Amino acid sequence: MKFVAFERAKQGTGASRRLRITGKTPGIVYGGDGQPQLIELDHNALWHALKKEAFHSSILDMELNGQTSKVLLRDVQYHPFKQLVQHVDFQRVDARTRLQNKVPVHYVKADESEAVKLDHCVVNHVISELEISCLPSDLPEFIEIDLSGLKKGQSLHLAEVKLPKGVNAVTRGKKNPVLVSVVAPAAEEAPAEAAAAPAPEAKKGKGKK
Structure with a gap:
């Protein structure tokens, strides 16, 4: 541009x-x-x-x-x-010097995954941009991540993603942060919560006079 x-x-x-x-x-x-x-x-x-x-x-x-x-x-x-x-x-920008920059992450094909298509899970995007280090000639406009392999109960970590050639991720704090988490449908969580809740006490009947 x-x-x-x-x-x-x-x-x-x-x-x-x-x-x-x-x-x-x-x-x-x-x-x-x-x-x-x-x-x-x-x-x-x-x-x-x-x-x-x-x-x-x-x-x-x-x-x-x-x-x-x-x-x-x-x-x-x-x-x-x-x-x-x-x-x-x-x-x-110096063409010979590596630079650090934040680039947006584009998640694609989540609807094709087993987690969404079969198990109707919700996919949460934990990270929307990624800080990277690379030479200016290797700087991507964005990083695309394919989510078609997601399964129920699975989280996608940074180490599982193949970055473009010449690009390294810059992480601060967590070395292998979660990029995407998969959450079970609310319909499944409700019965589980109900089963874990204590049963209500039975009301005491009134004695006969």
């Missing part, structure tokens, strides 16, 4: 406020061999781009002063209640 940025000469709260009034969004691009550079973008174009999943997880082509460079979106600051982007951060 490609977007156009312009040099921003002035900085500070007042200058940024005046930019937003004119339909521009202040930002910054940093990293790589160059110095951090102040930029501004057309707000409406940026707003529509941010609605696309790929803009958040793909390497972007940023055109600035007639030159194009590779960058990643690193941070977006939104107004608390207005449809307004207040600031954006981009990081330059």
